[in-house]
Amino acid sequence: MEFPTYPPPALSDELWTVLAARRNTSLRRLQAPGPDEAGLQRICEAAGHAPDHAKQRSWRLVLIPAHKRHELGDAFVDALVQREPDADEDARSAAHGKAFHAPCLLVAILRADPALADVPVAERLVSLGCAVQNMLIAAQALGIASGLASGAALAASGMRRLLGLEAGEQAVCFIGFGSAECVKAARPRPQPAHYLTVL
Ligand SMILES: Cc1cc2nc3c(=O)[nH]c(=O)nc-3n(C[C@H](O)[C@H](O)[C@H](O)COP(=O)(O)O)c2cc1C
Numbered sequence: 001m002e003f004p005t006y007p008p009p010a011l012s013d014e015l016w017t018v019l020a021a022r023r024n025t026s027l028r029r030l031q032a033p034g035p036d037e038a039g040l041q042r043i044c045e046a047a048g049h050a051p052d053h054a055k056q057r058s059w060r061l062v063l064i065p066a067h068k069r070h071e072l073g074d075a076f077v078d079a080l081v082q083r084e085p086d087a088d089e090d091a092r093s094a095a096h097g098k099a100f101h102a103p104c105l106l107v108a109i110l111r112a113d114p115a116l117a118d119v120p121v122a123e124r125l126v127s128l129g130c131a132v133q134n135m136l137i138a139a140q141a142l143g144i145a146s147g148l149a150s151g152a153a154l155a156a157s158g159m160r161r162l163l164g165l166e167a168g169e170q171a172v173c174f175i176g177f178g179s180a181e182c183v184k185a186a187r188p189r190p191q192p193a194h195y196l197t198v199l
Helices: 012-019 038-046 064-085 089-100 119-140 157-163
Strands: 060-064 103-110 145-149 167-179
Touching: 012 119, 038 119, 060 089, 060 119, 064 089, 064 157, 103 119, 119 145, 119 167, 157 167
Parallel strands: none
Antiparallel strands: 060 103, 103 167, 145 167
């Protein structure tokens, strides 16, 4: 199937420019400065503009402030040791160090308790994904780089305790904000012809 191609967007198309400029920056490559208080407020407000079937508040965010990074590091180490009891000192130290990546760090949490409502988990997850993307785009618009990180540690019991997760809640990913050490080159993006068909 052939799709028409459009000329590159004009620079005045600010939304498109911001969308196209966003890159995932690995959290370890996000440096200070992160967003200031007003910027972080804006970014978090952007999350609230996500669609949410039945307005269930399908997700929530947890900010990890600087004074909690050590506890987060301990949770990373505990999670590692649970998975790999023989992990050596280097591996433990690397796990602890992850807590100090990105000057501004949040966790995106899915609220998926089946008792909550009749909105399927898949729909809740879509709402969370929209919220995360809104945050990434809002940050980009403010000139702030961002990155996502997931991994087995998010499901570990100590991490769940630290984040205050309730039964039915799931920590989906870390969201980091800061200044990119260097901006990655644009990657080739899938085009609608790759993912859009007409019935
Ligand atoms: C839920 C989620 C979790 C992710 N976790 C990781 C991760 O643990 N490590 C990582 O390097 N990138 C992670 N990413 C980012 C992707 O690797 C990144 O989006 C992908 O490489 C495409 O790059 P782009 O975002 O610049 O288009 C995650 C993305 C999503 C949506």
